[in-house]
Structures are given as structure tokens and as C-alpha cells.
Amino acid sequence: MKQTKLKRSSRQHVIIGNCIAAxxxxxxxxxxxxxxxxxxxxxxxxxxYSRCLITYYLGDMVDKKHLFSHSEKWYEERDIKLMxxxxxxxxxxxxxxxxxSAKGKKKKISYDTLLVATGSTPVFLxxxxxxxxxxxxxxNYDDAQRLxxxxxxxxxxxxxxxxxxxxxxxxxxxxHGVRVKVVELLPTVLGRMTDTEASIRVRDRLTKHxxxxxxxxxxxxxxxxxxxxxxxxYQDGGEEEADFIVASVGVKANTDFLEGTDIxxxxxxxxxxxxxxxxxxxYAAGDVCRxxxxxxxxxxxxxIWPVAAAQGRVAACNMSGQNRRYEGNIPMNSVxxxxxxxxxxxxxxxxxxxxxxxxxxxxxxxxxxKLRDGIPVSFMATGNVDGAxxxxxxxxxxxxxxxxxxxxxxxxxxVVNQTDx
Amino acid sequence: MKAxxxxxxxxxxxRKCEEACAMxxxxxxxxxxxxVPHIRICQGPQGPFLRLCKHCEDSPxxxxxxVESLQRGPDGLVIxxxxxxxxxxxxxxxxxxxxxxxxxxxxxAFKCTLMCGKTExxxxxxxxxxxxxFFEDLRAHNNRIxxxxxxxxxxx
Numbered sequence: 001m002k003q004t005k006l007k008r009s010s011r012q013h014v015i016i017g018n019c020i021a022a023x024x025x026x027x028x029x030x031x032x033x034x035x036x037x038x039x040x041x042x043x044x045x046x047x048x049y050s051r052c053l054i055t056y057y058l059g060d061m062v063d064k065k066h067l068f069s070h071s072e073k074w075y076e077e078r079d080i081k082l083m084x085x086x087x088x089x090x091x092x093x094x095x096x097x098x099x100x101s102a103k104g105k106k107k108k109i110s111y112d113t114l115l116v117a118t119g120s121t122p123v124f125l126x127x128x129x130x131x132x133x134x135x136x137x138x139x140n141y142d143d144a145q146r147l148x149x150x151x152x153x154x155x156x157x158x159x160x161x162x163x164x165x166x167x168x169x170x171x172x173x174x175x176h177g178v179r180v181k182v183v184e185l186l187p188t189v190l191g192r193m194t195d196t197e198a199s200i201r202v203r204d205r206l207t208k209h210x211x212x213x214x215x216x217x218x219x220x221x222x223x224x225x226x227x228x229x230x231x232x233x234y235q236d237g238g239e240e241e242a243d244f245i246v247a248s249v250g251v252k253a254n255t256d257f258l259e260g261t262d263i264x265x266x267x268x269x270x271x272x273x274x275x276x277x278x279x280x281x282x283y284a285a286g287d288v289c290r291x292x293x294x295x296x297x298x299x300x301x302x303x304i305w306p307v308a309a310a311q312g313r314v315a316a317c318n319m320s321g322q323n324r325r326y327e328g329n330i331p332m333n334s335v336x337x338x339x340x341x342x343x344x345x346x347x348x349x350x351x352x353x354x355x356x357x358x359x360x361x362x363x364x365x366x367x368x369x370k371l372r373d374g375i376p377v378s379f380m381a382t383g384n385v386d387g388a389x390x391x392x393x394x395x396x397x398x399x400x401x402x403x404x405x406x407x408x409x410x411x412x413x414x415v416v417n418q419t420d421x
Numbered sequence: 422m423k424a425x426x427x428x429x430x431x432x433x434x435x436r437k438c439e440e441a442c443a444m445x446x447x448x449x450x451x452x453x454x455x456x457v458p459h460i461r462i463c464q465g466p467q468g469p470f471l472r473l474c475k476h477c478e479d480s481p482x483x484x485x486x487x488v489e490s491l492q493r494g495p496d497g498l499v500i501x502x503x504x505x506x507x508x509x510x511x512x513x514x515x516x517x518x519x520x521x522x523x524x525x526x527x528x529x530a531f532k533c534t535l536m537c538g539k540t541e542x543x544x545x546x547x548x549x550x551x552x553x554x555f556f557e558d559l560r561a562h563n564n565r566i567x568x569x570x571x572x573x574x575x576x577x
Contacts, residue, residue: 052487056507062488066505069489306485306515334514339525343514385510387519389481408465409472409519 011036013319014098014109016088017117018042019051020305021286021312023070025115028316030078038080039109041100043087043118046141047072051119052305054144055165058151059172067141088118088257093279113319116258116269116277116284117312120251120303128160128223134230134244135223138169139251147246151176154243158182158232160220162189164335166248167206167214171337174211181242182212183234185219185249193333193344198366198382205340251303253288268301273325275315283319285311292328294396295346295377302331330395334385343385345392346370346378358401360415367415374400379415387412424559425546427471431553434462434469441548446536448503448524459522459533460545471554474499474520474533482512482521482532491532500534 013029015022018040029038042048048070056062075082083102090099091114098109122137124130134150136143147169151157157173159166162184170180182189188199203214215234222233223245232240253268264270264278269289271277277284286308290299307329317324332345348370356371365383369376369391375398379391391413394404410416442458461472476499483491483499490505491512508528513521522531537544546556 050487050489052509053507062507066488305487305511306481309484332514334510336508336510336528339528341510341523341525343510345514385513386523388510388514389512389516389521390519392515393517408463408467408470411465412463412472412519 011112012110013038013113013115014111015040015115015117016098017115017119017286017288018044018048018082018084019117019119019286019308020048021117021119021308021315022115023048023312024309025117025285025312025316025319026075026080027078028313029320030080032317032320032322038078039111040075040080040082041086041088041098041109042082042084044140044142045085047075047082047084049141051140054141055138055168055172057141057172058138058144058147058169059175061172061175090257091261091263091282093261093263093282096281111281113281113283115312115315115319116255116263116282116288117286117308118254118257118288120253120287122247123250123252124247125249127221128245128247130247135247136244137247138165147173147244148176150244151178154178156181156242157244157246158220158230158240158242159246159248161248161250162186162214162216163191163248163250164193164333166246167202167337168335169246169248170212170214171206174209177211178243179211180213181240182214183218183220184214184216187216189214189216190335190342190344192331192349193335193342194380194382195348195368197361198342198368198380201366201382202337202340202342206337208338251287255288270299274318274323275311275326276318281319283315285315291326294328294330295398297328300331302329304329304331304333330392332392334388340382341385342380342382343388344378344380345388346376346395348378348380350378358415360418362414365414367413369401369415371401374402376401376404381415384414423556424475425471425473425543426555426557426559426562428553428555429468429470431551432462432469433551434464435551436462437548437550438462438545438554441544442533442537445544446534448522448527448529448531457522457524457531458545459531461522472518472520475518476535477518481515481517485511485515487511498535499532501532503529503531506530 049068053067057067086100086102088100096111100107122139156179159170159182162182170182173180189203206212219235221235224231230242255265262279269284271284271289275283275285287303291302291307293300314324314326330346334343359368367381370378376395405416439458442460443456448457462469480499488505490502494500506529513523546554
């Protein structure tokens with residue numbers, strides 16, 4: 001049989017962004033297309049690092065060596081061209097160009113396929129506008145470095161928003177001896193991850209630390225410069241001085257540079273199951289785009305690490321001509337504060353007539369499962385989170401609860417056997 | 422690839438496998454200094470069952486690990502770099518087998534990485550004298566079962 005040599009394509013794949021979605025896409029692209037050229041445009045001055053870890057880095061819980069997951073050598077080994085300090089300014093989807101500013105110089109980069117994996121940035125409001133001297137978000141390595149240096153001289157910080165990042169930053173800052181006050185508009189901490197009971201447990205555990213204070217049902221209505229400090233005015237009329245302020249009230253997708261293109265954006269990029277955008281040969285992955293809810297099949301914004309990693313991989317397969325679809329995931333997260341673990345899987349705060357709840361409560365453990373028509377839809381645990389993944393499997397696999405609790409493995413869950421383990 | 426096979430009927434929960442695992446590649450707890458095994462035999466209502474990493478092909482824990490502590494090794498096994506683990510327990514949240522050993526006092530999660538013998542018999546299997554735990558090529562085992570089942574089928 002005559003062997004035909006495969007024609008070596010020499011396409012150029014351009015990836016905007018340099019976090020997990022971009023890195024996992026680049027790795028897959030290289031594996032599938034050994035001959036193609038791959039370019040990563042990162043707007044930061046450092047190579048890829050784990051973004052979830054920066055709050056841990058702030059609290060000196062991880063060192064630099066572990067924070068940076070991919071060294072520049074990693075890119076070299078795979079022949080991936082890494083352009084750092086390069087910000088995308090505009091995309092021309094008709095002629096296939098990305099206009100960038102690389103270290104101050106403007107450049108034009110052509111592409112055959114483009115992946116947008118630019119992630120998101122913190123939201124600032126009028127009452128607390130971005131200020132490089134003292135009001136910042138907590139999203140990248142730069143922010144962590146700045147907060148670390150401020151923590152050395154500052155004695156008091158205000159964190160707006162008691163979400164995941166807000167509490168984790170507070171946890172990190174008190175380790176540096178900074179007095180921290182967290183202000184939250186909602187009556188619970190950790191946003192969509194908890195209910196009232198779990199929120200109380202988390203709050204109690206955190207505020208056990210003498211430097212940490214959490215105030216719920218309150219918000220910041222104005223901030224103004226006061227010498228080299230900031231005066232913060234709260235909704236309940238109180239005023240307070242702070243050395244610096246961290247905003248963590250939410251994020252918005254980085255899509256500004258895509259304005260004026262034919263890419264459909266509804267706050268986040270609308271992609272299909274193949275991670276394709278509405279523009280030809282332009283794909284998106286990670287926090288910048290939507291993803292499917294694995295159970296309800298609705299489009300949701302699920303900005304978590306495993307989703308970004310999987311989306312990057314799926315996008316890369318489709319960019320290489322393979323047809324792959326992403327099956328989606330469910331909202332979930334896991335965190336610990338002073339050895340109190342919190343895991344939330346699925347739509348924890350769903351309230352409806354047809355929802356049945358099963359709870360287990362003891363002094364150290366609180367677990368709750370919500371069932372709809374006998375099928376688990378969410379699970380939340382604090383204290384003992386061992387074996388949480390088994391319920392996740394039941395939620396995604398739509399396993400009826402009666403069937404699930406008959407499995408021997410399920411017996412280790414306090415919510416199943418109703419005993420304190 | 423080889424995998425673990427557990428026969429619950431033969432197990433009388435003597436915990437020799439756990440002891441051996443704790444001694445050879447277990448993890449020491451911070452407070453008690455006690456060694457904790459990665460293999461766990463639990464007592465269920467219908468008899469004992471095994472909690473151990475199955476090294477799934479589509480391993481959700483590797484995807485979920487935010488510190489790249491859990492990775493797929495060159496031989497297909499899911500391996501762990503314990504020094505990187507920060508104890509976020511994302512792996513525990515996605516593992517459908519509940520195999521992650523979460524050690525609260527250490528703020529880390531651990532799992533069986535077959536450190537004790539990838540090619541030879543693992544320590545826990547070696548320690549089991551009841552014939553309840555095997556480490557073998559499951560494909561051969563499954564084929565054997567299939568052949569037996571076919572024999573049982575009524576002849577037409």
C-alpha cells in the first residue's frame with residue numbers, strides 16, 4: 001500500500017490570555033498539530049500562574065515556586081511563542097488580525113484561528129472607584145504583590161464584598177497583622193455557596209480571629225481620600241478610616257477589545273458547545289464566556305477552574321479540525337478557613353415548592369442535600385466534606401436519592417447515615 | 422492497565438491492608454503523629470467496601486486541581502506532588518468514588534499513588550491473607566467473568 005505523506009499545515013493559532021484555559025488549549029493544540037505555530041499573548045509581565053492561588057500567596061500559604069505553574073521553559077519545550085506584557089487592543093475578524101500593544105509598541109498579528117481566553121476583572125462602582133494608590137481588586141499577581149507591600153505598612157483594611165475572594169483575601173491579610181473589616185450587602189457570607197446556617201458557622205470561625213470583623217447587611221456608599229488614608233462611609237451612617245480598600249463585589253468579562261466585531265457578547269461571550277463564537281474561526285474559553293449547566297442544559301456563567309481547563313481543551317480540538325463538544329459542568333466550589341471546610345455543589349440556594357431538604361446538623365458538621373422529584377440537585381457541607389464528590393456524581397448522573405443511599409459508599413456521608421463521624 | 426479488585430465476601434475487616442499501607446506509604450498526621458493509610462475499608466450495611474483511588478481514565482481530580490498537585494503520570498496513573506497541595510479539597514469535591522483522603526489537621530488531601538509498587542504487588546495486596554484484595558489486569562478478569570456468564574446461558 002502506498003503511503004501518502006500528510007501535508008504539513010502551517011497555520012498560526014493565536015491565544016489571547018495566559019491562564020489555565022489558554023495553557024490547556026496551547027498544550028492540546030501542540031499535541032494535535034506538531035507543525036503549526038502557536039502564539040500566546042499575555043498582558044501580564046509574568047508567565048502563567050494559578051489564579052486561584054493568589055489569595056493563598058497573599059497569606060504566604062504558597063511560595064512563588066508553587067504559584068507559577070508553567071515556567072518559560074515549559075513554553076519553549078513545546079515551541080509555543082509566549083509574548084508577555086502584550087495587551088490586545090482590537091480584533092479584525094474579517095482580515096484576521098489582532099492589534100496589540102507589546103511593551104508600549106503597537107503591533108499587528110495575523111491568525112488562522114483565534115482563542116479568546118482573557119478572563120475577567122473585578123468590578124468597581126462609583127462609590128469605590130479604582131485607585132492604584134489604595135483601592136484595588138484581587139485578581140492577579142500584581143494585585144497580590146501590591147497588597148503584600150501595603151500590608152507591611154498599613155494597619156487597617158476594608159474589604160467590600162464577603163464572597164469567595166473577599167473572605168480569602170481577608171484571611172490572607174490578617175496573617176500579616178492587618179486589621180480587616182469585611183462589609184457585605186447580603187445577609188450571608190460566601191454568596192451563592194451557603195445558606196444562613198452555614199454562613200453563621202463560617203462567619204463565627206473567621207471572626208474568632210481578633211483582627212477580622214465581618215459586617216453583613218451593610219454596604220459602602222462613598223470613599224474619599226483623607227490624607228494618605230481613605231475615609232469609608234457605610235450605608236448605616238458609620239464612618240471609618242482605612243489604609244487601603246479591596247473591592248470584591250464581582251467580576252466582569254474582559255471583552256472591551258472585541259467591541260465592533262461580529263462576536264456576539266451579552267456581558268460574556270456567547271459560545272456554542274464547541275466553544276465557537278459567532279465570528280468565523282474565533283473561539284472563546286474560560287471566565288470570558290458562558291458554559292452549559294450539565295444537568296439543566298441551560299447556559300450559565302460558571303467561572304471555575306475545571307470548566308476553564310476543559311473549555312480550553314475542547315476549543316483546541318475544534319481549532320484543530322476535530323469536532324468535540326463540551327458537556328458542561330455544575331456550579332461548585334470548595335474552600336477552607338482555619339480548618340473549617342466548606343464545599344458547595346449545584347444550585348445551593350434554589351428555593352421552590354417542589355424542593356425537599358435533607359439536613360444533618362451537629363456541633364462540628366452541617367450538611368444539606370436538596371432534592372427535586374427525589375433527585376439531588378445540590379449539596380452543601382461544612383466541617384466534614386469527605387466524600388462530597390459522590391453526591392456530585394449523583395447530581396450530574398441524576399441518580400435518585402433512594403438509590404444513592406443504598407450504595408455502600410454513601411454510608412460515609414453524615415447526611416446519609418445521620419450520625420456524627 | 423492493572424487495577425485493584427476487591428471481594429467483599431472474603432473480607433472480614435482485619436485492617437491488615439490499612440496497617441501495611443500506613444506503614445509503607447501512609448501520611449503522618451500533624452497532631453497525633455499517627456500514620457494514616459490511603460486505602461480504607463469501611464463497614465457498610467451490606468458488608469465491607471473499599472475506598473481507594475481507581476486512577477480513572479477521565480480523571481476529574483486532575484482537572485479540578487488548582488495547584489497542579491494531581492497530575493497524570495507517564496504510565497497513566499494519577500500521581501500527586503504532596504508538597505504542592507494546599508488543601509482546597511476541590512479534588513474531594515469532584516471524585517465520584519470518594520477516594521481522596523482528606524486530612525484536616527494537615528490541611529492537605531492525599532490519595533493512593535501506588536508509590537509502594539507500580540509493577541509488583543502493592544503493599545496492601547501483599548498484606549491481605551484473606552484473598553479479598555487483588556491487583557491485576559481487570560480486562561483479563563472481566564473476560565473470565567464474561568466467559569463464565571456465557572456458559573450459564575441456556576442453549577438454544
